[in-house]
Amino acid sequence: MSDLGTLYYINVVAMVVIGLYIVLTKRNVLKILIGLDILGTGVNLLIVVIGYIEGGTAPIYTAGISPAKFVDPLPQALVLTAIVIDAAVLAMAISIAVRLYREFGTLDVRKMRLLKW
Amino acid sequence: MKKLKYVYKIAGLAIAVLLGYMLLQALMEIPFGTNRMFVAERFIFEEPYEVGAANTVTAIVVNYRGFDTLGEVTVLFIAATGVALLLHRERGIRLAPTETTLVVKTGARVLLPAVLLVGLYIFVHGHLTPGGGFPGGVIVASALILMYFAYEEYVAPRSMLHLLEGIAGLVFVIVGILGIIVYGRFLQNVFPLGDFGRLFSAGFIPIVYVAIGTKVGSELAGIIHDMIRRGGESE
Numbered sequence: 001m002s003d004l005g006t007l008y009y010i011n012v013v014a015m016v017v018i019g020l021y022i023v024l025t026k027r028n029v030l031k032i033l034i035g036l037d038i039l040g041t042g043v044n045l046l047i048v049v050i051g052y053i054e055g056g057t058a059p060i061y062t063a064g065i066s067p068a069k070f071v072d073p074l075p076q077a078l079v080l081t082a083i084v085i086d087a088a089v090l091a092m093a094i095s096i097a098v099r100l101y102r103e104f105g106t107l108d109v110r111k112m113r114l115l116k117w
Numbered sequence: 118m119k120k121l122k123y124v125y126k127i128a129g130l131a132i133a134v135l136l137g138y139m140l141l142q143a144l145m146e147i148p149f150g151t152n153r154m155f156v157a158e159r160f161i162f163e164e165p166y167e168v169g170a171a172n173t174v175t176a177i178v179v180n181y182r183g184f185d186t187l188g189e190v191t192v193l194f195i196a197a198t199g200v201a202l203l204l205h206r207e208r209g210i211r212l213a214p215t216e217t218t219l220v221v222k223t224g225a226r227v228l229l230p231a232v233l234l235v236g237l238y239i240f241v242h243g244h245l246t247p248g249g250g251f252p253g254g255v256i257v258a259s260a261l262i263l264m265y266f267a268y269e270e271y272v273a274p275r276s277m278l279h280l281l282e283g284i285a286g287l288v289f290v291i292v293g294i295l296g297i298i299v300y301g302r303f304l305q306n307v308f309p310l311g312d313f314g315r316l317f318s319a320g321f322i323p324i325v326y327v328a329i330g331t332k333v334g335s336e337l338a339g340i341i342h343d344m345i346r347r348g349g350e351s352e
Contacts, residue, residue, distance in 0.1 A: 004150075005148075005149020006149075008149065009141060009144045009149070010141070012140075012144070013137045013140050013141045013144070016136070017134060017136070018133075020132070020133040020136060020137075021129055021130055021133040024129035024132060024133060025125060025126050025129035025130070046144075049149070050147060052149070052150055053151065053152050054149075054150035054151070055150075058247065059172075059174055060174075060245075060246070061171040061172075061173070061314065062171075067161050067162060070161050070173065072152075072153075072154050072157045073157055073161065073173040073174045073177055074156065074157040074160065074177060076174045077174050077177040077178045077182060080178055080249075081178070081182075081185065081186070081189050083251070084192075084193060084251050084333075085192055085193075087193075087255075087337075088192055088193045088196035088197075089196065091196055091197075091340050091344075092196045092199050092200060092203075094344070095199070095200045095203040095204050095344065096203060098203070098344075099203050099204070
């Protein structure tokens with residue numbers, strides 16, 4: 001394995017760990033959402049990194065570049081979908097956070113005592 | 118109480134690091150940078166004759182996985198509707214009104230056409246260059262954020278955005294249904310492939326990507342509008 005690959009993998013793991021840590025320990029709803037976004041970006045990066053081929057180019061037909069050198073286009077297409085869904089989910093979650101603030105007057109998840117189980 | 122807080126933090130960190138370590142161990146088993154394409158190989162080499170788009174990623178997203186993209190656009194639509202439903206309360210009251218200076222206002226007016234043009238370019242050329250309907254639509258929507266930042270009294274034409282959104286979604290579905298009418302398969306290409314690498318090529322991809330760009334742009338603009346204005350006058 002090349003050093004570049006190790007670097008990318010460590011980067012992916014770091015993003016996932018940071019995102020997970022934020023989701024698990026922070027109390028502010030908006031901070032939790034930021035953590036979720038970092039986590040999601042880490043996973044997206046992982047999928048794109050796995051599709052990379054040593055010395056490959058962008059999978060776009062260009063004069064003078066052989067299509068045999070293209071990197072895997074399939075993970076990129078999948079991640080394109082995931083990014084859009086991420087953005088939509090985040091927008092939805094932020095509007096729920098706005099409603100929560102309006103109901104409880106706080107964004108602290110521990111002070112939202114209306115729900116009981 | 119303060120001690121308990123640290124216990125939670127340490128426990129959270131331990132869980133996160135443990136999961137990260139396991140993930141890293143699993144990842145180290147995957148060799149980096151090697152070719153492990155199965156279906157993608159076929160996509161790359163057959164795509165110029167089947168789809169005719171210079172950008173292979175676009176060919177996969179819009180043509181091979183077109184049905185999935187339709188679902189994705191639907192998810193975005195549902196999210197936009199959800200935001201509108203959740204935040205719809207007071208009429209036309211702007212949250213966080215901002216005082217801006219002449220520099221910001223003039224800058225916004227100068228930049229607005231350029232930003233719109235870049236967004237338009239990116240989604241019209243989606244089958245030739247990097248980008249496509251989704252990033253192009255986001256750039257178009259960002260022009261609206263610029264207007265909201267600069268002008269306190271600015272109101273987006275919400276009903277116009279709704280109309281654009283509906284028309285764009287309809288165009289996508291109609292292109293799909295044309296495939297059923299001609300070949301009996303949903304989203305089968307019925308348009309000529311054209312010259313490879315030209316603007317008018319790749320069958321229905323430019324049409325669908327312009328529709329997606331319009332839809333994403335107007336939906337995200339609608340989300341921003343709902344978040345800033347809560348309701349709005351046009352509804």
